[in-house]
Amino acid sequence: MKRRTFILLSTSLVATVKLQPTPALKGLSKHRALLEALLAHLFPPHSALPSAKELGVIDFFIEAVAHPSFDRDIRRFIIDGTERFAHFAPDFIKANADAKERYLRRFVKNDFGDRWVxxxxxxxxxxxxxxxxxxxxRGGAAWRALHTRGGSPRPKGKYLEELGKIV
Amino acid sequence: MKSSEKSFDVVIIGSGASGGAVAYMLTRAGFRVALLEKGGLVPRDAFSKDEIAYCRRDIVTPSLFDEYHVIEEKIEGKWVSTPTYESGWSFWNGNIVGGSSNFMSGMFHRLHPDDFRLLSKYGPIEGANVVDWPITYEQLEPYYTLAESLVGISGHFQPHPHEPPRSTPDFPQPPTQENGIVALFDKTCKAMGITPLVTPRAVLSQPKGGREACYYSNFCGSYGCSSGAKGSSREALLPQALSTGNLTLFTHTQATRLFSSDKRKIGYVETVHTLSKKKGRIYARYFVVAAQAHESVRLLFNSADRFHPDGIGNRYGQLGKNLIFSGGGSGQGYLTKEALKPEDFEALMQPGLFVNRSILDWYFIDDWWHGKFKGGLVEWMFEHQNIIRRAAAEIRDEHGELLWGKALGERLYRRFTQSKGLRFEIFNDWLPTDECFVTVDTQHRDIYGMPVGKLRINGHPQDLKVGSYIAEKCEAILHRMGAKEIYSSVSAAPSQNLVAGGCRFGKDQKSSVLDPYCRVHESDNLYVVDASFMPTGGSVAHTWTIYANALRVGDYLAKRVL
Known part of the structure; x- marks a missing residue:
């Protein structure tokens, strides 16, 4: 599967918003509220998993995508998709759960939207x-919910940063 | 020589299984060795089970935007080249001290004596460049045994018609612990007339030297081992080599070119420090390349000079030819709460313990309908326990539609608490052909300015035939065990962590790159010892054979050359 070729093709064929290059963090932070609402809808409360809101997934999401170890083409794809989704669903944040669901189901009808979500x-x-x-x-809450646990030993820092630059 | 330039008896390029084995033999024999590794040294206690860092980011391998390969595949009848920064398909396998041996699962098997004489035994196969090896199993056997002892291979020898003969009665360590569900697997196999064997593992079941026994972390393959139980080059060989005082380890040091001092000798290796980008030279009397098959070939191509205009070792156009991987495929089925007895299900869900079963029954096939042909090995294991990966595989329903919200939560809960995947991996020969080889691509260069390796990849139809034949047998076992959602996949896509060939060894320099002791035919002081020497790959993972052959070459260099 030509992952990046797909991303580029779908960008040129489906694009509705022309993007200027933006620094990763800026591009994501600009839509923080939208992404937070989206994550809350995808991972809601009263599910077998703890909710995105309860876990504060938005902070991880922005940090992870902006981190230098994150694939730069996928980062661009995520930012690009976020712009398009913001254009597609301008009142998503304030919409009720049913309306959010309708927006999302419509958005994933095309290949780009499906892959972005x-x-x-x-x-x-x-x-x-x-x-x-x-x-x-937080505290391994999601692992407990699935009756699983991560491996031991656990990392002492994120992205092996505690070791300095390895490679 | 400038003060920053250094000189040694031997320079070894690459610190993985083969580089570590040669370093072990030479330093203990008293020779001064420089070992070059493009990555850094990760201490044992720094290896964690961080799925994000080790399995979902390029942290222990180079960024594909900095260093990559170009892959040529036949698509709709035409060869199509794709840089791996485009595809995301990485052909790096762990670039830290110890190389990819840090991250292996360590399921170890020897080649069978007939793997050394495939052409004599089975005759030619149309479209495949099958040859006999220039050495026999009997010549390599003492080094398989030595590797078994040094690496610390655990297991239990059970006589089987397809098990190679041994010079010792059993493994140096008893097998690692097994999950209780293995009893059901064994019972099922025996009821079907199939012989399950204990898989030898390069994983300690008991402490050895400064290494602790396996603590059954539940996360083994793809991770470094934090107890030292896994028999990586970094744990099993390099500490002893360093303790001699004869080994100098150069980390973050990439070899970019070998420079000839005359027609038959290498004088020095040009290096670049991967962090500072500073260039250097290291001089030696002998040079040993152990950079992993496709990268070793690349180094020899990139070292072309007036003495070797087409690359070192390429006088007869053999360099890079007959690249091979491991053929076969894999499959899986889910053992579920509803299908198992309660006690079996409880045993199944115990984390950490291994399946550790292999089937050798189909290593050589004599089928009333399909005929006689070389088959392969099957390894049995639980699906990888990586939590994120398992969850990410569940975000689509059976129609391919995305699932989210409560529906996803319930699906994940069921998957994680009501079932566990039992997996099989088939290893059969990837037959060498004219359409599978390595060159370099001068249009594509890495961040150090060197042409990247270009791999043309094409499998032989026989590889698929063998894999499919065995996959059908394995699916039958899963059915008989009551597994659900059974599937298998046998394809011509290569296993990029099991790459070999490209510097075939042989007696005739017109049809091989290396002599039987892995010396480049046209050189007096250059050896290549990683899996690139293999003319055929056998039907097992290559690692034990890589260890054994490198110990053989190291022994030869120490006793008869240096």
Whole structure:
């Protein structure tokens, strides 16, 4: 699968918003409220998993995507998709749960939207089910919810940063 | 020579299984060795089970935007080149001291004696460059045994028609502990007339030297080992080599070119420090390349000079040819709460303990319908326990539609608490062909300005035939065990962590790159010892053979050359 080729193709074929290059953090922070609402809808309360809001997944999400170790093309894809989603669903933040669901189901009808939401979910799952040191899986709450646990020993820092630059 | 330039008896390029084994033999024999590793040294107690860092980011491998390969695949009848920064398909396998041996699962098997004489035994196969090896199993056997002892391979020898003969009665350590569900697997196999064997593991079941026994972390493959139980080069060989005082380890040091001092000798290796980008030279009497098959070939191509205009070792156009991987495929089924007895389910869900079963029954196949042909090995294990990966695989329903909200939560809860995947991996020969090789791509250069390796990848139809034959047998076992959602996948896509060939060894310099002791035919002081020497790959993971052969070459260099 030509992942990056796909991303570029879908950008040129489906694009509705022309993006200027933006620093990663700025591009994400600008839509923090939208992403937070989206994550809250994807990972709601009263589910088998702790909710995104309860875990503070938004902080992990922005930090993870902006981190230098994150694939730069996927970062661009996420930022690009966020811009498009903001354009597609301008009142998403204030919409009720049913309206949010309708927006999302319509957005994933095309290939780009489907892949963007999938990518957002996977990054969120990294936070929810990753080591608690990354901040989102607070106290291992999500591991407990699934009756599982991460490996031992646990990391002493994020992204092996405690070791300095390894490679 | 400038003060920053250094001189040694031997320079070894690469600190993985083969580089570590040669370093071990030479330093203990008293020779001064420089060991070059492009990555850093991660101490044992720094290895954690951080899925994000080790499995979801390029942290222990180079960024594909800095260093990459170009992969050529046949798509709709045409060869299409794709840089791996485009595809995300990394052919790096762990670039830290100890190389990819840090991250292996350590399921170890020897080649069978017939793997050394495949052409004589089975005859030619159309479209495949099958040859006999220039050495026999009997010549390598003492070094398999030495590797077994040094690495610390645990297991239990059970006689089987397809098990190679041994010079010692059993493994130096008893097997690692097994999950209780293995009893059901064994019972099922035996009822089907299949013989399950204990998988030898390069994982200590008992302490050895300064290494602790396995503590059953539940996360082994893809992670470094924090007890030292896994028999990586970094744990099993390099500490002893360093303790001699004869080994100088150069971390963050990438070899970019070998420089010839005359037609038959290498004089020095040019290096670049991967952090400071500072260049250097290291001189030696002998040079040993152990950079992993495709990267070793790349180094020899990139070292072309007036003596070797087409690359070192390429006088007869053999360099990079006959690249091989491990053929086969994999499959899985879910053992579920509803299908198992309560006590079996309880045993199944115990974390950490291994399955540790192999099937050798189909290593050589004599089928009334399909005929006689070389088959392969099957390894059985639990699906990898990585939590994020397992969850990410569940975000789509059976129709491919995205699931979120409570529906996703319930699906994940069921998957994690009501079932566990039992997996099989098939290893069969990836037959060498004219359409699978390594060159360099001068249009693409890495951040150090060197042309990147270009891999043309093409499998032989026989590889798929063998894999499919065995996958069908394995699926039948899962069905009989009552597993659900059974599937298998046998494809021509290579396993990029099991790459070999490209510097074939042989007696005839017109059809091989290396002599039987892995010396480049046209050089007096250059050896290549990683898996690139292999003319055929056998039907097991290559690592034990890589260790054994490198110990053999190291022994030869120490006793008869240096």
């Amino acid at each position: 999938a990518r957002v979910m996977i990054v969120a799952l990294e936070g929810i089910l990753g080591d608690p040191i990354y901040g989102a899986n």
